[in-house]
Amino acid sequence: xxDNSSLTGNARPRGFTLVELLVVIAIIGxxxxxxxxxxxxxxxxxxxxxxxxxxxxxxxxLHNYAGAHGKFPAGYYSKHPTTSSTWCSTGGTNHLAPWxxxxxxxxxxxxxxxxxxxxxxxxxxxxxxxxxxxxxKNHKAWERPLKKYQCPxxxxxxxxxxxxxxxxxxxxxxxxxxxxxxNSRAFFFTGILYHNSVVDFHDIRDGTTNTWLLxxxxxxxxxxxxxxxxxxxxxxxxxxxxxxxxxxxQASAVLGINSLPGSGGDAISxxxxxxxxxxxxxxxxxxxxxxxxxxxxxxxxxVNENIDLTLYQQAANRSDGLPIGGIP
Numbered sequence: 001x002x003d004n005s006s007l008t009g010n011a012r013p014r015g016f017t018l019v020e021l022l023v024v025i026a027i028i029g030x031x032x033x034x035x036x037x038x039x040x041x042x043x044x045x046x047x048x049x050x051x052x053x054x055x056x057x058x059x060x061x062l063h064n065y066a067g068a069h070g071k072f073p074a075g076y077y078s079k080h081p082t083t084s085s086t087w088c089s090t091g092g093t094n095h096l097a098p099w100x101x102x103x104x105x106x107x108x109x110x111x112x113x114x115x116x117x118x119x120x121x122x123x124x125x126x127x128x129x130x131x132x133x134x135x136x137k138n139h140k141a142w143e144r145p146l147k148k149y150q151c152p153x154x155x156x157x158x159x160x161x162x163x164x165x166x167x168x169x170x171x172x173x174x175x176x177x178x179x180x181x182x183n184s185r186a187f188f189f190t191g192i193l194y195h196n197s198v199v200d201f202h203d204i205r206d207g208t209t210n211t212w213l214l215x216x217x218x219x220x221x222x223x224x225x226x227x228x229x230x231x232x233x234x235x236x237x238x239x240x241x242x243x244x245x246x247x248x249x250q251a252s253a254v255l256g257i258n259s260l261p262g263s264g265g266d267a268i269s270x271x272x273x274x275x276x277x278x279x280x281x282x283x284x285x286x287x288x289x290x291x292x293x294x295x296x297x298x299x300x301x302x303v304n305e306n307i308d309l310t311l312y313q314q315a316a317n318r319s320d321g322l323p324i325g326g327i328p
Contacts, residue, residue, distance in 0.1 A: 047152040048287055051165075051216070052300050054148060058166055059213055059298035061106040062099070071200040073102035075168045075193035075250045076122075076239040082195060088180035088187045088245040095124045095238035098249040099168055099193050100149060107148060115141040116236075124240035124248060127231045142236040149235040153286040156222050156265035163222045163264070164235035164249060167283065168193030169212040169293075172253030172316030175281070184277035185245050188252045190317040192296060195239055195247075201296075205319035208296030212316050215283040216291035217251060218263040221276070231276075233264075247280050253316035254281035257291055257305040 066072045077096035080087060097118055104113035116122070116138050123130040123142040130138035143162055150157035151165035171179075171188025180187040192199050192213050204211050220233040237248030260278050263286070285291035290305040296318070303312075314322045 044153065044287070048302075051151045051153060051285075051287070052292055052302075054151070055166055055214060055216070055292050055294050056298065056300050057107060057148065058103070059294040059300065061103040062213065063298050064106040065103050066200065068106070071198055072192055073099040074197045075099055075170055075195060075247065078196055078239060078241060080241055082179070082189075085180060086182060088185070088195075088241055089182040089243055090241065094241060095122050095128070095130075097122055098236065098238050100164065100249050101236050109146070109148070112141070112144075112146065115144075122236065122238040123234070124238050125231050125233055125246075128240065128242075142234050146235050151216060151218075151285065154218060154263075154265075155286070156263065161222055162234040162236070163220055164233070164237075165216055165218065165220075165285070166214050167217045168250040169215055169316050170194035170197075170247065170250040170252050171318075172212075172313040174313075175254055178252070178254075180245075182245055183243070186252050186254055186281050187245070187247065188316075190320065191250075191252070192318055193250055199318065203318060204296050206317065206321065209299070210315060211296040211318050212253065212293050213296045213298070214294040215251070215253075216285040216287075216293070217279075217282075218284045218286055219251075219260065219279045219282070220248060220264040221279075222265050244276065246276060251280050251283060253283070253313045256282065256309055256312070257303060257307065258282075258284040259305075260284065 062072055076098040079094040079096065080090070097116065101113065101116055104110065120136070120138055121130050123139045130136045130142065133139065145160060145162045147157070149164045149166055154163070154165050156163050157165070169191040170193060171190030173188070173190070175181050175186045178186040179189045188194060189197070192204065192211065201208065222232050233248035235249075239245070239247045255278060259282055283291050283293070287302070290303050292300055293303050294300045314320060
């Protein structure tokens, strides 16, 4: 008898064998493995471009402030004068507004600017809240994050964290030439933004295209960096001037870019103070190979972490008269 099932379309369809299924899964896995790094690289390229734009907008806001007031804002204002070589360790609670707050009206953040009381002290760290209270007006405004100061590549920029990734440049060079060097923290007056600075364009005698204005940092302590005593900084921090001084919105070009491993979001013990010792002396980022800097002319460029250290330090000084032949 002839089997007509194949002629009538009633034959059972042939399925995949286990070997064939495994081969397909392996091919898909290989394709995903090849595609994932490309996707991640594309995302990082987009974040890097976004970071460049944020730094550009901050630089333009500083330029607009200088145009309106005849000078750049101070890196941070303080009621404490600089009359001795140890001024940075005796300021107490004389912390006033930093540049990050002063330029808010020039970056479409007038409402945030109005949240602060400029006749009162500002928070320097969470350990030293404004007016000595975590409920004070200025401290509450300090606690609120502002994305415009956060690099999108920084994992600490997620959630309700008030961190900052863009620091003013207060100068640079060997620490032996610092205007105040206390407890391993360095303060310089040779840059554009520093303690009670009064700098205009004509003061940048080395040229705005040769002088750092702002730079990226990944070293500001945030939670859970110091969960033991909660000493964290923020985008609206003023300079801290006491026995453990530091500037939480500026740094100096002393150490090489990215030369300190880790970040301000890494948890450490109370006995490990490397970040507090060195945060004021270097810049860095979560971008591979270097970090972004804005120059005095408001241009932004990515600077390789292997840049010559002497050239890097010279570019942080606005009028040292040392030729640098252009910044690579």
